[in-house]
Amino acid sequence: MTSDALAPRADFPLLAAAPDLVYLDSAATAQKPRQVLDAITHYYTHANANPHRGAYALSGTATQAYHDARARIARFLGVADADTLIFTRGTTEGLNLLATAWGRANVRGGDNIVVTRLEHHANFVPWQQLARATGAEFRIAELDAAGGVDLAMLARLVDARTKVVAFGHVSNALGTINPVAQIVRIARGAGSALVVCDGAQAVPHLRVGVDTLGVDAYGFSGHKMGGPMGIGGLVARRALLEAMPPYQLGGDMIEWVHDQDTTWNVLPHKFEAGTPNVEGAVALAAACDYLDALGMDKVRAHEVALTSLAMRALAGIPGVALHGTARAEERSGVVSFSVADAHPHDVATALDAEGVAVRAGHHCAQPLMRALGVPSTVRASFWVYSGRDDVERLTAAVRSARDRFAIR
Amino acid sequence: MADAALDALYQEIILDHYRRPRNFRPLDGATCTADGKNPNCGDALTVWLKLDGDRVSDVTFQGVGCAISKASASLMTEAIKGKTRAEAVALFEQVRALVTGEAGTPARKDLGQLRALAGVSRFPMRVKCASLAWHAMKSAMDGAAGGGAAPSAGRVTPP
Numbered sequence: 113m114t115s116d117a118l119a120p121r122a123d124f125p126l127l128a129a130a131p132d133l134v135y136l137d138s139a140a141t142a143q144k145p146r147q148v149l150d151a152i153t154h155y156y157t158h159a160n161a162n163p164h165r166g167a168y169a170l171s172g173t174a175t176q177a178y179h180d181a182r183a184r185i186a187r188f189l190g191v192a193d194a195d196t197l198i199f200t201r202g203t204t205e206g207l208n209l210l211a212t213a214w215g216r217a218n219v220r221g222g223d224n225i226v227v228t229r230l231e232h233h234a235n236f237v238p239w240q241q242l243a244r245a246t247g248a249e250f251r252i253a254e255l256d257a258a259g260g261v262d263l264a265m266l267a268r269l270v271d272a273r274t275k276v277v278a279f280g281h282v283s284n285a286l287g288t289i290n291p292v293a294q295i296v297r298i299a300r301g302a303g304s305a306l307v308v309c310d311g312a313q314a315v316p317h318l319r320v321g322v323d324t325l326g327v328d329a330y331g332f333s334g335h336k337m338g339g340p341m342g343i344g345g346l347v348a349r350r351a352l353l354e355a356m357p358p359y360q361l362g363g364d365m366i367e368w369v370h371d372q373d374t375t376w377n378v379l380p381h382k383f384e385a386g387t388p389n390v391e392g393a394v395a396l397a398a399a400c401d402y403l404d405a406l407g408m409d410k411v412r413a414h415e416v417a418l419t420s421l422a423m424r425a426l427a428g429i430p431g432v433a434l435h436g437t438a439r440a441e442e443r444s445g446v447v448s449f450s451v452a453d454a455h456p457h458d459v460a461t462a463l464d465a466e467g468v469a470v471r472a473g474h475h476c477a478q479p480l481m482r483a484l485g486v487p488s489t490v491r492a493s494f495w496v497y498s499g500r501d502d503v504e505r506l507t508a509a510v511r512s513a514r515d516r517f518a519i520r
Numbered sequence: 521m522a523d524a525a526l527d528a529l530y531q532e533i534i535l536d537h538y539r540r541p542r543n544f545r546p547l548d549g550a551t552c553t554a555d556g557k558n559p560n561c562g563d564a565l566t567v568w569l570k571l572d573g574d575r576v577s578d579v580t581f582q583g584v585g586c587a588i589s590k591a592s593a594s595l596m597t598e599a600i601k602g603k604t605r606a607e608a609v610a611l612f613e614q615v616r617a618l619v620t621g622e623a624g625t626p627a628r629k630d631l632g633q634l635r636a637l638a639g640v641s642r643f644p645m646r647v648k649c650a651s652l653a654w655h656a657m658k659s660a661m662d663g664a665a666g667g668g669a670a671p672s673a674g675r676v677t678p679p
């Protein structure tokens with residue numbers, strides 16, 4: 113079948129090998145272009161050694177590959193100082209790094225931490241537990257009637273004792289793109305809070321210039337943007353990273369280890385203990401090349417068109433209710449919905465039998481599900497290889513699932 | 521093939537018990553109760569049992585869940601009413617073997633309507649749904665084994 117997808121299906125070996133698969137779970141993890149797989153093979157075929165450690169040429173090659181990858185990814189993210197990009201396993205580890213290393217050193221009883229109702233557990237639980245451990249108050253900005261963060265409430269929650277304001281750039285459960293500039297203005301309004309943004313669902317879909325966002329720290333995951341699993345990063349202001357104690361201790365992150373004391377290596381190494389994921393960094397850099405070749409503006413336009421098409425098609429099915437904002441241009445490529453009388457897991461099983469892979473569940477956002485008043489939802493999410501044909505197969509499969517489970 | 525498996529999973533008996541769950545209410549005079557929760561999908565149900573000596577004289581359930589978990593719970597209430605504790609637990613073992621498709625356990629005739637759950641074995645990710653109410657039932661009974669007059673309560677999250 114011909115497709116109007118932005119990227120050729122042939123670029124993605126898994127999709128090319130499964131021509132009938134309608135993969136609509138890219139918000140969970142994206143399929144990988146051949147260029148990324150090739151980068152992994154190339155690294156292990158030509159450049160593999162433990163970086164920073166050997167005096168021999170090959171170790172230098174690995175070190176250079178790792179260094180170049182960091183510079184390439186920083187450029188993709190609009191980060192001028194590449195050494196402020198700390199590689200982590202992904203968003204989760206980046207946010208835990210902050211909550212643990214910065215949080216334990218800076219948050220006290222009587223302080224408060226503010227998050228939003230939209231957060232993924234990765235940007236919720238670390239802050240909630242930091243609050244519990246330190247005796248700080250944990251505050252949640254609720255949603256407004258339109259399904260976005262209630263900015264007036266956020267402004268009321270932030271005060272002089274607010275130590276952290278943590279929010280998602282884009283909601284994984286609903287696709288909502290948050291108004292970052294307004295949230296930052298509110299967060300900075302009252303005092304000296306650390307402003308933390310979870311970019312896991314933004315970086316794969318929008319052109320993000322991290323330096324221009326005005327946040328103190330920004331986390332992302334490589335596997336959602338075509339890179340491999342196990343690599344991602346945390347970008348943070350240099351002064352913040354320099355003042356912060358290290359997170360994990362061991363090789364590479366030290367300068368001098370005395371018998372009774374140790375001094376830390378410079379950035380970024382201070383936060384990268386142990387043998388790094390060079391393969392992951394190199395392959396993620398290849399994913400950035402791939403996305404830049406497509407053009408992030410085109411990626412965005414493609415996803416808005418597809419999301420808007422899917423929203424119209426699904427909303428046209430009696431019994432289907434969409435969650436989140438009604439405006440496709442305020443979403444990344446995510447459509448979250450419920451089918452009357454049918455449980456999301458049953459819908460997903462029925463869709464799967466027709467070759468349509470969607471996510472059913474709470475999307476790691478149980479606090480949000482409680483606010484929406486549903487135990488879980490069905491979520492279809494798009495990326496560069498998705499096309500109108502995928503939306504058509506989705507719509508047809510949802511129709512027949514609705515009929516199968518209808519309580520007449 | 522996929523559709524045949526899907527039809528076997530959601531056969532008429534299952535859909536009927538999903539749409540019109542039997543014994544779907546709290547039980548006055550229950551002697552023990554337990555909650556079953558599956559955090560992955562948000563499913564949560566409560567099972568109430570009235571034990572007369574060693575025999576289940578009545579059993580009900582209530583909660584939210586998918587077609588598989590609700591139908592399995594509904595079928596369970598019909599199947600274990602009147603059974604002894606040991607018989608109810610033995611039935612759970614047979615249902616477990618049935619839904620996991622354990623080798624060497626052909627669906628036994630005496631499973632009656634419960635045989636409709638056999639379709640689950642083709643969907644390993646749904647085994648938890650099919651066993652949720654059964655785990656809660658067993659947990660309620662285990663709690664009751666401790667004795668005492670007040671209804672005992674347990675909570676299970678299937679492994």
Ligand SMILES: Cc1ncc(COP(=O)(O)O)c(C=O)c1O
Nearest residue numbers: 202203204232234284312313333
């Ligand atoms: C918004 C958001 N934040 C954080 C995460 C966690 O990312 P990871 O599992 O890659 O660490 C995800 C991914 O599931 C996400 O969608």
